[in-house]
Amino acid sequence: MKTFVSESWLNTHVTQLPRQKNQTWARPLSLAGHVGFDSLPDQLVNKSICQGFCFNILCIGETGIGKSTLMDTLFNTNFENFESSHFEPQVKLRAQTYDLQESNVRLRLTVVNTVGFGDQMNKQESYQPVVDYIDRQFESYLQEELKIKRSLHNYHDSRVHACLYFISPSGHSLKSLDLVTMKKLDSKVNIIPVIAKADTISKSELHKFKIKIMSELVSNGVQIYQFPLDDETVAKVNTTMNGHLPFAVVGSTEEVSVGNKMVKARQYPWGVVQVENENHCDFVKLREMLICVNMEDLREQTHTRHYELYRRCKLEEMGFKDTGPECKPVSLQQTYEAKRQEFLVELQKREDEMRQMFVQRVKEKESELKEAERDLQGRFEQLKRLHADEKAALEEKKRLLDDDQSSFSKRRAAAQLLQAQSLTANGKKDKDRKK
Amino acid sequence: MELEAEVNVELCQSGPGLQMSLIRGTDLFGYIGIEAVLDQMRSKTMKAGFEFNIMVVGQSGLGKSTLVNTLFKSKVSRKSCTPNYEEKISKTVKLQTVSHVIEENGVKMKLTVIDTPGFGDQINNDNCWEPIVKYVNEQYEKYLREELHINRKRVIPDSRVHCCIYFLPATGHRLRPIDVEFMKRLGKIVSIVPVIAKADTLTIEERQEFKERIRQDLVDNGIHVYPQKEYDEDPEERILNNSIRESIPFAVVGTDKEHQVNGNKVLGRKTNWGIIEVENVAHCEFANLRDLLIRSHLQDLKDVTHNIHYETYRVRRLNESNMNFSEPETSELFEMKNYILVFT
Numbered sequence: 001m002k003t004f005v006s007e008s009w010l011n012t013h014v015t016q017l018p019r020q021k022n023q024t025w026a027r028p029l030s031l032a033g034h035v036g037f038d039s040l041p042d043q044l045v046n047k048s049i050c051q052g053f054c055f056n057i058l059c060i061g062e063t064g065i066g067k068s069t070l071m072d073t074l075f076n077t078n079f080e081n082f083e084s085s086h087f088e089p090q091v092k093l094r095a096q097t098y099d100l101q102e103s104n105v106r107l108r109l110t111v112v113n114t115v116g117f118g119d120q121m122n123k124q125e126s127y128q129p130v131v132d133y134i135d136r137q138f139e140s141y142l143q144e145e146l147k148i149k150r151s152l153h154n155y156h157d158s159r160v161h162a163c164l165y166f167i168s169p170s171g172h173s174l175k176s177l178d179l180v181t182m183k184k185l186d187s188k189v190n191i192i193p194v195i196a197k198a199d200t201i202s203k204s205e206l207h208k209f210k211i212k213i214m215s216e217l218v219s220n221g222v223q224i225y226q227f228p229l230d231d232e233t234v235a236k237v238n239t240t241m242n243g244h245l246p247f248a249v250v251g252s253t254e255e256v257s258v259g260n261k262m263v264k265a266r267q268y269p270w271g272v273v274q275v276e277n278e279n280h281c282d283f284v285k286l287r288e289m290l291i292c293v294n295m296e297d298l299r300e301q302t303h304t305r306h307y308e309l310y311r312r313c314k315l316e317e318m319g320f321k322d323t324g325p326e327c328k329p330v331s332l333q334q335t336y337e338a339k340r341q342e343f344l345v346e347l348q349k350r351e352d353e354m355r356q357m358f359v360q361r362v363k364e365k366e367s368e369l370k371e372a373e374r375d376l377q378g379r380f381e382q383l384k385r386l387h388a389d390e391k392a393a394l395e396e397k398k399r400l401l402d403d404d405q406s407s408f409s410k411r412r413a414a415a416q417l418l419q420a421q422s423l424t425a426n427g428k429k430d431k432d433r434k435k
Numbered sequence: 436m437e438l439e440a441e442v443n444v445e446l447c448q449s450g451p452g453l454q455m456s457l458i459r460g461t462d463l464f465g466y467i468g469i470e471a472v473l474d475q476m477r478s479k480t481m482k483a484g485f486e487f488n489i490m491v492v493g494q495s496g497l498g499k500s501t502l503v504n505t506l507f508k509s510k511v512s513r514k515s516c517t518p519n520y521e522e523k524i525s526k527t528v529k530l531q532t533v534s535h536v537i538e539e540n541g542v543k544m545k546l547t548v549i550d551t552p553g554f555g556d557q558i559n560n561d562n563c564w565e566p567i568v569k570y571v572n573e574q575y576e577k578y579l580r581e582e583l584h585i586n587r588k589r590v591i592p593d594s595r596v597h598c599c600i601y602f603l604p605a606t607g608h609r610l611r612p613i614d615v616e617f618m619k620r621l622g623k624i625v626s627i628v629p630v631i632a633k634a635d636t637l638t639i640e641e642r643q644e645f646k647e648r649i650r651q652d653l654v655d656n657g658i659h660v661y662p663q664k665e666y667d668e669d670p671e672e673r674i675l676n677n678s679i680r681e682s683i684p685f686a687v688v689g690t691d692k693e694h695q696v697n698g699n700k701v702l703g704r705k706t707n708w709g710i711i712e713v714e715n716v717a718h719c720e721f722a723n724l725r726d727l728l729i730r731s732h733l734q735d736l737k738d739v740t741h742n743i744h745y746e747t748y749r750v751r752r753l754n755e756s757n758m759n760f761s762e763p764e765t766s767e768l769f770e771m772k773n774y775i776l777v778f779t
């Protein structure tokens with residue numbers, strides 16, 4: 001499967017030459033002929049073409065403000081979105097990935113839309129799912145970077161490169177929800193505010209509205225994305241564009257015939273708002289800035305600024321530092337070793353505790369059982385004695401009975417004898433008379 | 436076009452389960468401007484500049500410094516830079532680096548040449564590759580340390596060796612034991628490009644036979660030189676690399692002197708029997724080497740070093756510390772797996 005160029009890949013292969021500090025040991029040299037390494041940028045670009053590019057846009061805005069339509073218009077295609085309901089209980093994010101190709105450049109575009117933003121009664125936690133999503137992408141990149149067996153050049157970079165924040169065209173000022181959300185996101189992602197449905201504001205109102213928005217952003221300390229001014233080729237264009245922020249856009253995928261051409265526009269009874277007409281709205285400027293001029297810079301800022309900040313905070317949270325208590329450089333591994341030892345000691349302690357508890361319980365149980373055994377033994381003895389007593393009593397009775405019986409039989413024998421004697425005596429008397 | 440699946444926040448990370456729709460150029464209703472990203476990239480890279488580190492290894496007298504000077508058409512070798520250079524055979528292999536910033540048509544490059552005087556020069560050459568292996572690994576270590584910092588630099592300075600040119604003397608026979616041992620060990624950690632030095636002592640037939648025998652020896656000993664077969668990514672690359680693989684090692688001749696041949700000034704070596712034109716492909720293969728190293732595969736060399744050799748080193752290092760964690764003074768890196776567990 002083809003891989004896509006991530007910003008980190010780009011950064012490892014393109015290095016900043018030492019400027020002031022180390023120039024003493026890398027001296028400039030002039031070449032006596034054509035060597036040929038001026039083809040290096042081309043080699044790099046060819047490799048990137050083979051691998052393809054990644055770009056991820058996050059669109060935040062209220063339901064029905066025109067996020068999906070703008071995306072369709074921006075990328076000149078139909079992303080097959082469906083309308084979301086206004087009754088979502090919580091803000092959710094919906095991410096869709098597309099593979100676009102223009103001549104020989106392949107772009108893997110991920111569009112993330114917020115669903116249900118601004119619809120709830122209580123909007124205090126509305127920004128949280130968005131922040132969580134962005135952090136989650138950073139987290140998975142960080143995890144990949146820290147793996148032992150990693151494949152960074154094959155990794156599908158899903159970190160959010162640009163965030164389009166849709167401001168509703170009230171004409172007055174920013175809503176507090178807007179300010180709170182943008183403040184939470186400005187250190188995590190490149191924010192580009194846009195005024196949606198700009199065809200509802202007149203030109204003069206729009207100008208005042210833009211000034212009001214920018215001053216509110218500045219006074220609240222929200223850092224939106226500034227187009228870079230350090231590259232001479234684009235500095236001029238970027239400075240002008242910076243002055244036009246936020247862009248007032250109109251999105252439309254329907255075509256209307258104007259003059260003898262079919263253009264993307266919105267048709268009203270009072271006229272036609274042409275999307276690509278610079279007098280009507282700033283759509284062309286947005287497309288130019290987002291894609292044609294600064295796509296690479298957006299990706300670079302995401303990687304070198306926002307991601308590094310996230311990484312630093314996350315690692316510091318875990319307790320890792322670059323310098324120890326006396327400001328001596330402490331490497332990550334030493335800190336980790338120390339932590340690990342701590343952890344192991346803690347583990348050992350817990351294990352010992354558990355073992356002790358176990359031994360204790362065993363002893364208790366043993367003594368309980370012994371008690372029970374003794375009880376049982378006692379009862380047994382008692383029963384035995386009772387039994388013996390009864391037996392003795394019975395024996396006594398039996399003996400008495402036997403005695404009685406024997407005396408009775410003696411008396412009976414004596415009585416019988418007497419009777420027999422008396423009979424014989426009587427018989428003798430009779431005999432004597434007869435004679 | 437397939438419809439996407441709607442995914443919630445928890446499933447937003449793309450993975451094998453995410454359905455994707457492919458929108459080709461024909462489906463785009465008009466011009467977007469994605470192509471402009473190529474120009475953006477080009478201008479950014481031109482502004483930032485490039486770094487390239489090349490190491491030359493071989494016995495003294497094989498023409499290493501001359502070749503490097505010829506490659507970059509300026510005096511980049513250490514010999515030309517040190518003011519009181521004396522040809523001394525050093526007792527041990529010591530690595531010395533020299534850096535230059537060269538510019539051509541707006542492209543700036545910081546070129547570092549790492550020289551290895553003393554390699555293969557002693558009577559007993561046992562383990563002469565060790566200082567070199569140590570140096571290469573040290574550079575990887577430095578990069579790894581920097582990458583692991585909490586507060587790390589925007590661009591990590593890259594001193595890793597991108598390419599190692601190994602000079603084979605033109606004996607005409609086969610690879611010598613020192614060649615085999617060195618290339619076996621270093622082929623695993625750095626991209627080696629073997630060249631036959633002072634190739635003007637071989638006739639064309641001798642050269643062909645020599646090359647075949649060397650290729651055979653390389654295969655027999657399991658030595659992988661650049662471009663490595665395993666890293667070819669697609670069929671076109673494979674075809675291109677196969678044609679390169681058929682002609683390595685390049686038979687080169689180096690010089691910095693110019694002579695007149697047929698009215699043109701060419702770089703060449705003048706002898707009593709003729710002038711050897713260095714950039715003439717019929718005479719020697721210097722032009723092929725230069726094209727490979729600089730004009731077509733420079734970026735690829737850096738990529739292979741970063742994506743493959745460096746990653747291999749990293750994996751090995753991190754797994755090592757796994758087993759050594761009870762000896763804190765020797766283990767220098769932590770166990771990443773446990774780290775991840777602590778992390779989550």
